[in-house]
Amino acid sequence: MRTHPRSYPAFLLAVIASLVFCTAAFAGTDPLPSWNDTGTKQAIVTFVEKVTTEGSPDFVPPAGRIATFDNDGTLWPSHPMYTQLAFALDRIKALAPRHPEWKTKQPFKAVLDDDLKALAAAGEKGLVELIMTSHAGMSTAEFEAIVTDWFKTAVHPRFKKHYTELAYQPMLELLAYLRSNDFKTYIVSGGGIEFMRPMTEAVYGVPPEQVIGSSIETRYEIKDGKPELMRLPKIHFIDDKTGKPVGINMFIGKRPVAAFGNSDGDREMLEWTGAGSGSRLMMLVLHDDAEREYAYGPANGLPDTRFGTFSQSTMDEAKKKGWNVISMKDDWKRIFSFDQ
Amino acid sequence: MRTHPRSYPAFLLAVIASLVFCTAAFAGTDPLPSWNDTGTKQAIVTFVEKVTTEGSPDFVPPAGRIATFDNDGTLWPSHPMYTQLAFALDRIKALAPRHPEWKTKQPFKAVLDDDLKALAAAGEKGLVELIMTSHAGMSTAEFEAIVTDWFKTAVHPRFKKHYTELAYQPMLELLAYLRSNDFKTYIVSGGGIEFMRPMTEAVYGVPPEQVIGSSIETRYEIKDGKPELMRLPKIHFIDDKTGKPVGINMFIGKRPVAAFGNSDGDREMLEWTGAGSGSRLMMLVLHDDAEREYAYGPANGLPDTRFGTFSQSTMDEAKKKGWNVISMKDDWKRIFSFDQ
Secondary structure (H helix, E strand, O other): OOOOOOOHHHHHHHHHHHHHHHHHHHHHHOOOOOEOOOHHHHHHHHHHHHHHOOOOOOOOOHHHOEEEEOOEOOOEOOOOOOHHHHHHHHHHHHHHHHOHHHHOOOOHHHHHOOOHHHHHHOHHHHHHHHHHHHHOOOEHHHHHHHHHHHHHHOEOOOOOOEHHHOOOHHHHHHHHHHHHOOOEEEEEEEEEHHHHHHHHHHHHOOOHHHEEEEEEEEEEEEEOOEEEEEEEEEEEEOOOOOHHHHHHHHHOOOOOOEEEEOOHHHHHHHHHHHOOOOOOEEEEEEOEOOOOOOEOOEHHHOOOOOOOOEOHHHHHHHHHHOOEEEEHHHHEOOOOOOOO | OOOOOOOHHHHHHHHHHHHHHHHHHHHHHOOOOOEOOOHHHHHHHHHHHHHHOOOOOOOOOHHHOEEEEOOEOOOEOOOOOOHHHHHHHHHHHHHHHHOHHHHHOOOHHHHHOOOHHHHHHOHHHHHHHHHHHHHOOOEHHHHHHHHHHHHHHOEOOOOOOEHHHOOOHHHHHHHHHHHHOOOEEEEEEEEEHHHHHHHHHHHHOOOHHHEEEEEEEEEEEEEOOEEEEEEEEEEEEOOOOOHHHHHHHHHOOOOOOEEEEOOHHHHHHHHHHHOOOOOOEEEEEEOEOOOOOOEOOEHHHOOOOOOOOEOHHHHHHHHHHOOEEEEHHHHEOOOOOOOO
C-alpha cells in the first residue's frame, strides 16, 4: 500500500477546518450564550452540575428537578404595565360598541378616554371590575380564542413587537438549559392561568399543565347538548405572594429546587424553595437597565413602580439568604432575541 | 472456506430455542395480560393504535395524549367504605386520648364505639366534622407523614392486605400500556389530593403533579423561621361530578382524550372528554363481581350503595354515548395482583 504525500495547501485547509469545527463545537457547549461570564451565570451552571452529578451529595433525581419561574418581569417585561392589563384595556375598547353606557360610566370611561389618571383613581375596585368584565362571561374555549387573537395583533408600545416576541432571551436559554438537564420547568405567576396558557408552549416551551396562575371560577354547563366551562366573575385563587407556595403545593405537590422571580410577589416562593434540604437555587431579576429595558426597584435606589415592585426589604432578604440577584445590565449580554 | 454440516440435535435445539423465544416475545407483546379477550380489551387496543398511528386521521401527538382516571372504585376498591374514610376513622381513634370529651360527643362517640348507625345519623355535617378534625390543623408535611404511616399499617377488612396492595391489576396494566404509548396518565378523584399523593407514584406510577383531587385551604406561615403550609378546616375545591372537568381544566389546561371512572361522580368527566373532536375513549368500571370483589350499582339491578353509586341513569347515558362499560366479572382475568 502506498501513502500519498499530503500537499501543503490541503493540510492547511484541514487545520483551518478543524479549528473552525472545534470553535463551533465549543461555542455549542455554552448553554447560556446570552449571559455574560459573571458570577450569576457561574452560580447557575455550578448548581445544575451539582444536582445532576450522580454520586454527588447534592444529586437530585430527575423526578425532583422542579424549577419554578414567575412570568411578568421575570420571563418578559411588566412595563409600562402588565401585559394582561394591556389585554384587559384593549378588550374593554373592543366591547365598547356593545356598551354605549360606558361612555359616561367609570372605570370604563377612563379606559375609552385613555385617561390613566382617572383609571388610577378608580382604584382596586375599578381594576377588578375591568378585569371581570374583560375576563368573565364567556366559555373557556371562547376566552382562549379571544386571547390567542389578541396576542397575534397587539404590539408593545415601546418595543413595537408582539408581546410574545418579548421573552427575555437569557431566560429562554435558562429554561432550555434546565430542561436539557431533565428539569421540569413551571410558570408560577400572579397572572391569569388561562391568559398565559395559550402562549406559554410556543414562547417558553412550557406546556399548559406546567402553568400555575391566578384564576376565576368556572362552572360546568351543558349548552345545546355540548358541555362548556363558563368563566364566572368570581375570584377562585390569587397566585401571588403567599399564594405562590400554596399554588405550587396544590398543583405540583413537590417543593421546587430552583425558583426565579423579580419582585416582592415572589418572596414566599423563594422562601419556600429555599427551605427544602439539599442544594437550592433562588434568583431574582433586577430591572436596572433603563436603556435596553426598564429600571425600577425601589431597591438599590432605583425608581419606584406599581408593576413588579422590588423593594429594599426584598433585596435585604435576598442578601441575607444568599439568593442571587440577576442584574439585567451586567449579567445579560442581550435582553431580547432581536437585540444585537 | 468450509461449511460445517449442522448436526441434527443442534438443529432441533435451535428450532426449540426459536419457538420459545418467539412465544415469549409474543407473550411480551400483550400489554394487558390480566384482561380477558373481550370487546372491552379490543376497544382499548384499537383506540390506542388509532391515536398513536402517524398519518391516521385519528392521530394525536404525544402532547395531547392525556388520560384521566378516577381513583376510588376505578383503580382500587371503594368498599366497604372509601379508603380515606377508613383513614379518617382511624385518625379519630388515634387522636381520642387527647380528647376525653369525645367519649360522650357525637359524631366522635360513634367512631370510638364503632357505631355505624349513629355515624350515619350524624349525616353530612357529622362527616365533614370528622374529616376536618382528622385532616386539618397540621402542616402539609405533618399530614404527609401521618398518611404515609397509616398506609404502612392499615389493612383492608376483607382482603387483609394493605390498601396500597389493592390496586386493580388490569388497571395497573392499562396505566402502564398508555404510558408506554406516550400518554400522560392523571388521577382525577373526589378524594383528597394530599391523601393520595403520598402513595400514587409507588402504587400507580403517577407522580404527585399528575394527581388532581379535592382539597382544603392551606395558609403560608413562618414557624420558628421556617415556612410551612398549614392545613385549614375549610373546603377549597371539591373534585367530584361537575368539579372534575373544572379541576381538569384548572390543573391540565387540556381536554383528555381518554377518561376512566366507575360512578355517577365521573359522568361529567366522561362527557367533557367525549365532547372533544377526534377519537376518544370513555370507560366505566362496573362492580359486578361479588365473589372476587364487590357487586353494586344500582345499575343493571345490582345492589344499591352509598360508596361509588353507578345509577341506571349513568348506565343509560353510557349506552347512548357509546361509553364502554368494563365488567369486572367478564372483562378481568384477575382483579388483584395476588389473585391466581
